[in-house]
Amino acid sequence: MSTQKLGVFNSLSKPFVRLVERYYPDAFIFVIVLSVLTYFLAIINTDATPLQTFEAWGNGLPKLFTFTAQITIIMITAHALAHTKPVEKVLSKIGSYPRSSIEAYALVTFISGLASLFAWSFGLIVGGIISKFVAIGCTKKRIRIHYPLLVACAYSGYVIWHMGYSSSAALFVSSEGHSLIDEIGIIPVTETIFTNFNMFLALITLTIITIVNPLMRPTAEKEIKEIDPSVFRFTKDNEKNHLNKSTQTFAQKIENNRTISLFIGFILLFFILYIFYSKGFSLDLNLVSWSFLGVGLILSSSPIHYVKLVNNAAITVGPIILQYPFYAGIMGIMSDTGLINVIADKITQISSSETLGFYSFLSGGLVNMFIPSGGGQWAVQGPVMIEAAKNLDVEPYVVVLGVAYGDQWTNMIQPFWTIPLLAIAGLHMRQIMGYTFVIFLVTGMLYGGAMLYLGSG
Secondary structure (H helix, E strand, O other), X not given: OOHHHHHHHHHHHHHHHHHHHHHOOOHHHHHHHHHHHHHHHHHHHOOOOHHHHHHHHHHHHHHHHHHHHHHHHHHHHHXXXXXXXXXXXXXXXHHOOOOOHHHHHHHHHHHHHHHHHHOHHHHHHHHHHHHHHHHHHHHHOOOOOOHHHHHHHHHHHHHXXXXXXXXHHHHHHOOOOOOOHHHHOOOOHHHOXXXXXXXXXXXXXXXXXXXXXXXXXXXXXXXXXXXXHHHHHHHHHHOOOOOOHHHOOHHHHHXXXXXXXXXXXXXXXXXXXXXXXXXXOOOOHHHHHHHHHHHHHHHOOOHHHHHHHHHHHHHHOHHHHHHHHHHHHHHHHXXXXXXXXXXXXXXXXOOOOOOHHHHHHHHHHHHHHHOOOHHHHHHHHHHHHHHHXXXXXXXXXXXXXXXXXXXXXXXXXXXXXXXXXXXXXXXOHHHOHHHHHHHHHHHHHHHHHHHHHXXXX
16 A cells, blocks of 8 residues: 555544543543533433432442452453463464564454454453564564554454453343343344344454554654563563572472462363353353463462462552442442433434434443443443333344444543553553544444444344
8 A cells, every 4th residue: 555545544543642642631530520520410410419419429439349350350360371481472473473564453453353252351351462462573573563553453453342252231131030021031142143234243343443453553753652672571570480499498399389270270270161061151250260360370380470470460450440439430320310311311312213223322332431331331221222122113132232332332432441451551541542533433433334224124
């Protein structure tokens, strides 16, 4: 492709990059501003008093504690697993594949997207890790890579997670005894995730973002910001784990006995296989955590080596522990004051049977800004949208897909899910979201058009 054509795509991203760098606050400030905005929106648009709204916020603060612990453990165990020697070798091999910057951006996008379709947590963790190793591989080959764009490529793959195996909305309505079963019954995943419509749209989206991301690469050498050389330090630190066996104390011999870590690791994996055997193959956050922990223990050199890997990983989880309670407070306001119902009702009032899917998509995107959890969002928004579908005689699966697409769409401009990925990659949210804003625009047109097509059928 000519430099002139490439410059068009690069120029498209520049205004958004400058906008984010100048006006997007730190993710913690973002959630504080969002909390205040939600508070006043609830007071203005619902019958809740200021005190009742304040109480709803406070009562909501601990509602994500379990989820916070789950995502924290996933991050730590995934980070530790990635820095065991066998996995480092595999990741380094993958990182050495790209022969140009174009291939690097495309590879990270594609791998992240596939991982997100398998499980949303995989998409974030794998994306953060693979972007780092690809950047390292390119540095060794003296291929200049704009690291912020490479990490943005990793995050952009997350824009299709709700179309995949871990789709919160689709799995909710396919579960026995779910809370809306009297209204819609059970909607099997063959009518949502595994429809030709959804799978084809996921493939098209992944193909488009894999093409678009490399086209946003900087054209001027001075604009390229390569990966910080300090990330090479973990490989060297990883090798400092051996003591002279003749001088080890009894306690040190136990700590460095690999048999112990192998035993615990295999016990964890056996438990996971037992769960799959007894309940069928179904991943949740807990099983993902135990998978990472078990494999990490098996591949580590010893129990104390794994402890050191975990200690090195622990520094990545601070932002999650700080920010997620505030998002839980926002969720509390949205659900307890009825603000979510007000927003959904206003959108459905302007809908018809042909456009309800499209407006479900828009409302899903809007609500995701305030409740950036797929499962949490569907729990509070789902009943309203299902009722609208009944009133307009629309098949329930249409609004399920609409809300799911909206949820994943605005993740590109909502910093909630960038936190674990950026903690691994070692960047700030402002460095990548100018690029993901472009993906937001591209996928917005794609998803919106797809939902209008679905409604017209």
